[in-house]
Each structure stands twice: as structure tokens, then as C-alpha cells.
Amino acid sequence: MAQQSSATSVDDAFCPPEQEWQRVSPLLGRAYRITLVFWCAVLAVGLGALLLVPRMPAWIPLAGLVVVLVVLVWSWIVIGRRVRSWGYVERGDDLLVTSGILFRRLVIVPYGRMQLVDLRAGPLDRALGITTVQLHTAAATTDATIPGLSPDVAAALRDRLAREGERRSAGL
Amino acid sequence: MSGERPDPLSFEVVPAASGPDAEGRRRVHPYTPLVHGFQWWPAGIAAAVVLVSETGVSLGGGGLLLGVAAMLLLTLVGTAFGYLSWQRLTFWFDADGDLRVDSGVLSRQERRLQLSRLQSVDVLQPFLARLVGLAEVRVEVAGAGDSRVSLQYLALAEANALRNEVVARAAGVRHDAEEAPEQVLAVVPAGDLVLSLLLRVETFGLLAVTVLVVALTIATAGPAGLVLVLVGGVPLFQVFAQFSRYYDFTVADSPDGLRLRHGLLQKTRQTVPPGRVQAVGFVQPVLWGRKNWVRVRLNVAGISAATQGSGDQSFSENVLLPVAPWPVALDIVSRVLPGVDLRAIPLDPAPQRSRRRAWIQWSRLAVGHDEQVFVARRGRVVQRWDVIPHARTQSVRVTQGLWERALGLASMHVDSTPGAVTISALHRDAGDARRLAEAQSERAAAARARDRSTRWAAPTSDVDAHPAPPAEAGRVE
Structure with a gap:
């Protein structure tokens, strides 16, 4: 299943296999953004409270607020790309997961090596209707996490993975 | 082990505990609570010394009496708690042989260790237990989380018998079989061990820190601080700790696996059954080059990441050979990975432009593979060769940082179970890294299909020992 193209381009390492990447729900971006805005708001309130402190020069909290605003705007834009960078493909023998923009990664997990398939959804995730699927192997470094799946898709994926895993279980 | 010299440090050889009860359940040795009670003493004495030297309390009658009383109280409490847990600890082999x-x-x-998934059996003798001839047995099976059981303490002969029984049952042979004969492969001479530890790169760092710590303490606290420092605050003691841990390191081969014995104060006897080795790593600090020495480390499944860093024995569990000449090391590794000739594997270097990403080690970066294993080489100051059998590959990753991306490079990693050995093909051409990953993934799949290593001594028809299927854990509320 090796890639046939021999031309070296930057994206060679992370190009999709024969199938296209399955992308995750844009709702994941909304979840990230809500979290982002929440923490930025907490920071802003904290900085605002600094204004009330006696003998505090006003420029200190104001400079802080500007930094928070810049981080907010930049993250808001990057989150879109970050969410679009997640992708997974179920192949015959293994699952491929890719993610990341600055630090990119791609992991190939054989079904026979899976020890555990986890489904996770926090309160915010449940309100938005997204779920995280995480695969565990005997290696701690495997790190195959797929966030932002709709609960039905996630459950179906979990069941398929568990079935394939049981069929091919290779122990250690 | 049979035919071994009596331990010169042991002043009393305790008799084996009484036999199993009506249900076949056995208990650990009745002296165990006492050992638990007295194990406070070294720490207690050290604390007392520090206290006395720090506060300048004179060692008059009152203070000494109070100290002794506190120690005795601690001993009593420890023994009492030890007695309670002794009373409630039973072990036995069930109908399935687990x-x-x-x-x-x-x-x-209540724990049940599925012996078909046995990873290693250790017989340990911590110093105190060793004095009275007791030993601890640690049994490790593969599994997520804490999959280790430690039985403290048994008479040494009983501990060895239990070890043999566990290994024999795991191997699928009759459990009352004789202990398998062994062949000693290597003994590390104490002189080599000392020299090798002194020539490690870490030693120089520790030495620098030690000089700094001692100088600072004397400067700030005067001679009183010196005592404080000597009670374990000197980083250079780590070198001695390693010496003590790997002293008299003996590697022996037997049909039930590799046996490792080592220790100056605490004696450890490890057994690694065949086929349990997940990955092997060679390490050669730059100063060992002249001696042609190398250290060999192992990944064994079941020694979870949680236990890896904690506990004083964790370190030894991933060392196959603390120091040995290359030919000896290669010979021993060839027992662990039969049919693999590491010297014959051609290595493919990373591209020249990796120099701009890894300016010291770039020319050492290389990977290779043969029918059975994948090899990655890296490091210049501390040279490393990491080897993983295809059949033990857990997953394969490709990663790319910013700087790598700018150079069109990417790194490929072969994931093994948690341990000292990590296998990375660093800074390859990006497309090359991906092709390596795909190819390794295919080799791993083919090797998995061929592999069967549970119940290694059983007849080939016995394949009931299939490992548990992956659990499925849906936790969505």
C-alpha cells in the first residue's frame, strides 16, 4: 500500500492513502472556540479587576487585554485549520489517523493490536453532539485519538473497530 | 537456584513456611510482618542523624531514649499492620492453572494472573529480607495498568520453587517438572562495571552537580550541612547505586527463558520467558568506544509506565546487560532474537540535509530492516541502536515538526510497549518516512500472522492460550 509517487513534496508524508480522509465534524471547531472564548473571558475579567487595584498603572492591564485579544483572534482563525487537519481512514488491516498543522502526525494502528477502544464526551461535547474515539494499544505512545465525531458515527466506528480487533487479535 | 553458593550475608536460613491449607491456599512466610516492622530502621536512623546534626541536640539520655522509643513504636505499628496483611494474603493455583x-x-x-500471558518472574531479596533468608516473588503478566503481583516474603528455597512452578505452568509443561538446566552466558566483572559507570556521560554531569551541592552546603550551612548532604543528597551516589544494583550481573540461558541475577545488597533474579522481549536497545556512550563496550536494554510488556519510574528496582528491569564487549552482547541478543544477525542488516542513512535539523547526530541517523527486525540508529555522544521485531510492532507513526517541514523531512516511529527502548527513524525525507511507515506496517502484519509465542513449550496443537480479545469500553454518559 506504499505510495507510488516518487516526487518529493512536503505533504508526501501525510497524503491520504487510496481512500480519502474521513474528516471530523466542524462542530469540533465550535467546541474549541467556546472553550477558547471562555478562557479568554476569564482572563479578561481578571485583567479588568486589575484596573481597580490602587496605584496600578492602567497600561499594564490594557496591554494584557491586547495580548488576550490577539491570541483570541489568531486562535479563532487557526482552530478552523486545526479541525480540518483531523482525518482518519479505515483500511483493510489498520486504521490511519492524522492531525496537526504545526506539528503534524500520522499514526497507523493495526486492528490486531488494539487493546481498548474508548468513547469519551464531556458536558460541552454532549451539548454539541460530538464524541471522541480513542484507541489504545500496548504501547503508550500510540496516541490514536479522533475527536469531533457524531455519537452515531463514533459508536459505529467503535463497534467496527472492536469487531475487527477481536477477529485479528494478536496478543502482544 | 540449585547448586548455588550459600549467601554469605545471610546469617539465618529460615525454614520454609508450613504447607498449603485444606483448599490448597498458601501463605507467605510468618516472619514477613517482622521484616515489614524493621524496614523503617535505616530511614529512621538516617532521620535521627540529620535531626541531631541539624538542631545540635546533645545525645544525652533523654533524647536518645525518646528516639529509641519512637523507633520501637514504629516497628510495633509496622509489625502489627504487617501481621494483618499477612493474615489476609493467600495465594494458590486455581483449576485453570492460573x-x-x-x-x-x-x-x-482478588487477583487472577493468567499465566499464558506471563511476561516475567522476579525473585528479589531486599537487604533486610536477605539477612534472614527471605525473598520476594514478583509475577508480571501482560495487561493494561497494574498487572503485577508481589508476594512478600517467602523462604528463598520456596520462592525459587514458586518461580519454577509459575514458569513451568506458563510454558505449558507439567508444573512439577524439574527446574530447567541453565547455561551461564556472561558474568560482568566488577572492575569493568566500575570503569563503565565512571565513563558514562551522566557521571560527569552528576559529578558537577555533586561538587556544586557540597560546595553550596558547606558555604551556607557549615560542617553541619555536610552530614545532611551525605545522607543521600549527593547525586554521585547514583553511580554507587548503579554499581550496587548491577554488581555480579550474571546472564544465563535456560529453556524457560533468560535468567538475570545481580545485586550487591539487594539480590535480584529475573526470568524473562522466550518471546516476551518487545524491543532491544544497544547504548554506547562515547567514552566506551575504546573498550568496545555496550549496554543492552530491553522492553518487556507489562512493566507499565506507572511502575517504570517508581520503586528502586524499576531501573534494573530493563537492563539485559549493564556492560559487555560487543561480541558478547550480540551473542546474548541472538538468544533473545533467534535467527537475527544484526551485523548483516544494511543501514540506510538519513539524507544529508538532516544536518540542518540535527547538527550533531545527523551522520549517525540510519535505519534498516531484515526479515524479522527493524533497526534504528541514532546519537553521537551516546550512540544508540534500537531493534524491534516486526511481530512486536504495536503501531507506526509519522511526525513532522516545523523545522523538519521547512526542510522536507519527517520522522517515523515504531511504537513498542512502554520501556527504555524507543525506536525512531529521525529526520528522513518526508515521502521516505511515509513509505517506511507503510512498509513497516505491512511487515508487522505479515509477522503477526506467523507469530505464536504463548505456551512456548506446549505441543503445537495447544492453541487455547489465545490472549484475551481487546476489551471494548464505551464510556459515554
Whole structure:
């Protein structure tokens, strides 16, 4: 299943296999953004409270607020790309997961090596209707996490993975 | 082990505990609570010394009496708690031949160790237990989380017998079989060990820190501080700790696996059954080059990441050979990985432009593979060769940082179980890294299909020992 193209381009390492990447729900971006805005708001309130402190020069909290605003705007834009960078493909023998923009990664997990398939959804995730699927192997470094799946898709994926895993279980 | 010299440090050889009860359940040795009670003493004495030297309390009658009283109280409490847990700890082999352990004073714990998934059996003798001829047995099976059971303490002969029984049952042979004969492969001479530890790169760092710590303490606290420092605050003691841990390191081969014995104060006897080795790593600090020495480390499944860093024995569990000449090391590794000739594997270097990403080690970066294993080489100051059998590959990753991306490079990693050995093909051409990953993934799949290593001594028809299927854990509320 090796890639046939021999031309070296930057994206060679992370190009999709024969199938296209399955992308995750844009709702994941909304979840990230809500979290982002929440923490930025907490920071802003904290900085605002600094204004009330006696003998505090006003420029200190104001400079802080500007930094928070810049981080907010930049993250808001990057989150879109970050969410679009997640992708997974179920192949015959293994699952491929890719993610990341600055630090990119791609992991190939054989079904026979899976020890555990986890489904996770926090309160915010449940309100938005997204779920995280995480695969565990005997290696701690495997790190195959797929966030932002709709609960039905996630459950179906979990069941398929568990079935394939049981069929091919290779122990250690 | 049979035919071994009596331990010169042991002043009393305790008799084996009484036999199993009506249900076949056995208990650990009745002296165990006492050992638990007295194990406070070294720490207690050290604390007392520090206290006296720090506060300048004179060692008059009152203070000494109080100290002794406190120690005795601690001993008593320790012994009492030890007695309670001794009373509630039973172990036996169940009808399926698995090891069962019931324990716990406040919260009861019942464990069943599926011996077909056995990873290693250790017989340890911590210093105090060794003095009275007792030993601890640690049984490790593969599994997520804490999959280890420690039986403290048994008479040494009994501990060795239990070890043999566990290994024999795991191998699928009759459990009352004789202990398998062994062949000693290597003994590390104490002189080589000392020299090798002194020539490690870390030693120089530790030396620098030690000089700094001692100088600072004397400057700030005067001579009183010196005592404080000597009670374990000197980083250079780590070198001695390593010496003590790997002293008299002996590697022996036997049909039930590799046996490792080592230790100056605490004696450890490890057994790694065949086929349990997940990855092997060679390490050669730059100063060992002249001696042609190398250290060999192992990944063994079941020694979870949680236990890896904690506990004083964790370090030894991943060392196959603390120091040995290359030919000896290669010979021993060839027992662990039969049919693999590491010298014959051609290595493919990373591209020249990796120099701009890894300016020291770039020319050492290389990978290779043969029918059975994948090899990655890296490091210049501390040279490393990491080897993983295709059949033990867990997953394969490709990663790319910013700087790598700018250079069109990417790194490929072969994931093994948690341990000292990590296998990375660093800074390859990006497309090359991906092709390596795909190819390794295919080799791993083919090797998995061929592999069967549970119940290694059983007849080939016995394939009931299939490992448990992956659990499925849906936790969505």
C-alpha cells in the first residue's frame, strides 16, 4: 500500500492513502472556540479587576487585554485549520489517523493490536453532539485519538473497530 | 537456584513456611510482618542523624531514649499492620492453572494472573529480607495498568520453587517438572562495571552537580550541612547505586527463558520467558568506544509506565546487560532474537540535509530492516541502536515538526510497549518516512500472522492460550 509517487513534496508524508480522509465534524471547531472564548473571558475579567487595584498603572492591564485579544483572534482563525487537519481512514488491516498543522502526525494502528477502544464526551461535547474515539494499544505512545465525531458515527466506528480487533487479535 | 553458593550475608536460613491449607491456599512466610516492622530502621536512623546534626541536640539520655522509643513504636505499628496483611494474603493455583492472589486489609483485592500471558518472574531479596533468608516473588503478566503481583516474603528455597512452578505452568509443561538446566552466558566483572559507570556521560554531569551541592552546603550551612548532604543528597551516589544494583550481573540461558541475577545488597533474579522481549536497545556512550563496550536494554510488556519510574528496582528491569564487549552482547541478543544477525542488516542513512535539523547526530541517523527486525540508529555522544521485531510492532507513526517541514523531512516511529527502548527513524525525507511507515506496517502484519509465542513449550496443537480479545469500553454518559 506504499505510495507510488516518487516526487518529493512536503505533504508526501501525510497524503491520504487510496481512500480519502474521513474528516471530523466542524462542530469540533465550535467546541474549541467556546472553550477558547471562555478562557479568554476569564482572563479578561481578571485583567479588568486589575484596573481597580490602587496605584496600578492602567497600561499594564490594557496591554494584557491586547495580548488576550490577539491570541483570541489568531486562535479563532487557526482552530478552523486545526479541525480540518483531523482525518482518519479505515483500511483493510489498520486504521490511519492524522492531525496537526504545526506539528503534524500520522499514526497507523493495526486492528490486531488494539487493546481498548474508548468513547469519551464531556458536558460541552454532549451539548454539541460530538464524541471522541480513542484507541489504545500496548504501547503508550500510540496516541490514536479522533475527536469531533457524531455519537452515531463514533459508536459505529467503535463497534467496527472492536469487531475487527477481536477477529485479528494478536496478543502482544 | 540449585547448586548455588550459600549467601554469605545471610546469617539465618529460615525454614520454609508450613504447607498449603485444606483448599490448597498458601501463605507467605510468618516472619514477613517482622521484616515489614524493621524496614523503617535505616530511614529512621538516617532521620535521627540529620535531626541531631541539624538542631545540635546533645545525645544525652533523654533524647536518645525518646528516639529509641519512637523507633520501637514504629516497628510495633509496622509489625502489627504487617501481621494483618499477612493474615489476609493467600495465594494458590486455581483449576485453570492460573495464579490467584487474595490480599488487602481495608479493601480486599482478588487477583487472577493468567499465566499464558506471563511476561516475567522476579525473585528479589531486599537487604533486610536477605539477612534472614527471605525473598520476594514478583509475577508480571501482560495487561493494561497494574498487572503485577508481589508476594512478600517467602523462604528463598520456596520462592525459587514458586518461580519454577509459575514458569513451568506458563510454558505449558507439567508444573512439577524439574527446574530447567541453565547455561551461564556472561558474568560482568566488577572492575569493568566500575570503569563503565565512571565513563558514562551522566557521571560527569552528576559529578558537577555533586561538587556544586557540597560546595553550596558547606558555604551556607557549615560542617553541619555536610552530614545532611551525605545522607543521600549527593547525586554521585547514583553511580554507587548503579554499581550496587548491577554488581555480579550474571546472564544465563535456560529453556524457560533468560535468567538475570545481580545485586550487591539487594539480590535480584529475573526470568524473562522466550518471546516476551518487545524491543532491544544497544547504548554506547562515547567514552566506551575504546573498550568496545555496550549496554543492552530491553522492553518487556507489562512493566507499565506507572511502575517504570517508581520503586528502586524499576531501573534494573530493563537492563539485559549493564556492560559487555560487543561480541558478547550480540551473542546474548541472538538468544533473545533467534535467527537475527544484526551485523548483516544494511543501514540506510538519513539524507544529508538532516544536518540542518540535527547538527550533531545527523551522520549517525540510519535505519534498516531484515526479515524479522527493524533497526534504528541514532546519537553521537551516546550512540544508540534500537531493534524491534516486526511481530512486536504495536503501531507506526509519522511526525513532522516545523523545522523538519521547512526542510522536507519527517520522522517515523515504531511504537513498542512502554520501556527504555524507543525506536525512531529521525529526520528522513518526508515521502521516505511515509513509505517506511507503510512498509513497516505491512511487515508487522505479515509477522503477526506467523507469530505464536504463548505456551512456548506446549505441543503445537495447544492453541487455547489465545490472549484475551481487546476489551471494548464505551464510556459515554
